Amino acid sequence: MTDSASTPAVRLSGARLDRGNRTILRDIDLLVPRGSVTAVLGPSGSGKSTLLSALTGELTPASGTVEVFGQPVPQRQRELLELRKSIGVLLQGNGLLTDLTAAENVALPLRTHTRLPTPVIDRLVAMKLHAVGLRAAGGLYPRELSGGMARRVALARALALDPPLMIYDEPLTGLDPIASGVIMSLISRLNDSLGLTSIIVTHHVQETLPVADRCVVIANGQIVFSGTPDELQAATDPLVQQFLRGEPDGPIRFDAVVREAA
């Protein structure tokens, strides 16, 4: 990993991302500065999760490059696993192991990747759960947690190894407005206090813009906007306007042809 502070956390240059024979995203140029919160916005099915897959090495770009901390995302399994230790991912479905308690879930990456003694791991787990406001819920199983609590446990687990890069995949899906507010506030606070770089992949524009330093809008298979939240609000591009206003008609196609043609 290149440690130079000037190296961006993530850089995509001319990347084309395919799923099978279909091109989902093309000509993707993206630069995520270290320490920033970048919102990747776009309608459902626009390829946001595909972009995430490229960052975590699940998907290899058909052309172009994807770099994380100055290093191309490796294809060899061993190097890829090493890279993933420095990336925390909060999945849309949380992905909590259902036969483990909340504390055991958070302890899992620590037990697997460190040789810390159990009392130290227990202490770290308590700290991580405390950071997301769930210290008292460590003994609960995922089935006993509400949607918002489960999301916060998953967040604590993603932060367990103190990764410098956090990726949030639709962190607000299925949450009520209060839980959404709690999660967004946590993301912002953790990013500042832990010195992280955060990428939020979402279609929840209004909740995300207040915490974002930069925004990228994806539509019709490419990046149609890149700039600050203020610039996004002021953008006159009909694509961006349609997405921000949630209009059914406009240049962003809503039917199934979108995925096939993208």
Added chain:
Amino acid sequence: MPLVTSIRSLGRAGLFTLSVLRASKPTVDFFSELVREIYKVGARSLPIIAVGGAFVGLSVTLLGYRALETYGAANQISALVGLGLYRELAPVLTALLFIGRAGSSIAAELGLMRATDQITALGLMAIDPVAKAVAPRFWAAVLTVPLLVGFFCSLAITASYFEAVHIIGIDGGTFWQVLKDSVDFKQDFLFAFVKAAVFGGTAALVAAYVGYHAEPTIEGTSVATTRAVVNASLLVLMFNFVLSAMW
């Protein structure tokens, strides 16, 4: 092209088996998962194995008595029960009961793990999902099914003894002596446990393979569970013939 698809599936299954063996590293976490899985697939299977074993013992005794009595050889009934159980019935029936009870559960659990992003999450945490979720289940089955076969045989022979001695009226000493004389330790007794380990491993691998690669939907999990039971059962019956012919 069904042939190409079949060959491709076979190749994938082979690679999956290799990945399971490669992921089987004796770590503390592995052993704690192994103990948990042995409890889940082994201890929880004991009731159906006990009931199954007892009724198979009773049925074979009755069948044997009716056949042997014609030739005045009813006192040889324990030889029939012993050989039939150790060489064929116990390993096969235990494996089939195990597939119905534990194989389906392995496929359903892994299918649900896939559908609820748990397998994806493990990979993203740089934890090998095969090492975490599949290898302990495989080894638990390899270790557990032979023990379940021993339990199955014990219950079957005990039930057979009670039927033969207390209902049919065969001498108890003769029952045990004939059983001891006719069952060879290596050829019959050990053979049952070797078969059981092979069947346990096969059942777990098939169940894990279809569950692990299930479509991430409720229907996908349901299809995987059915496929696990059908494919594993057929493979066990085929392997049973091959092993019986070879040993």
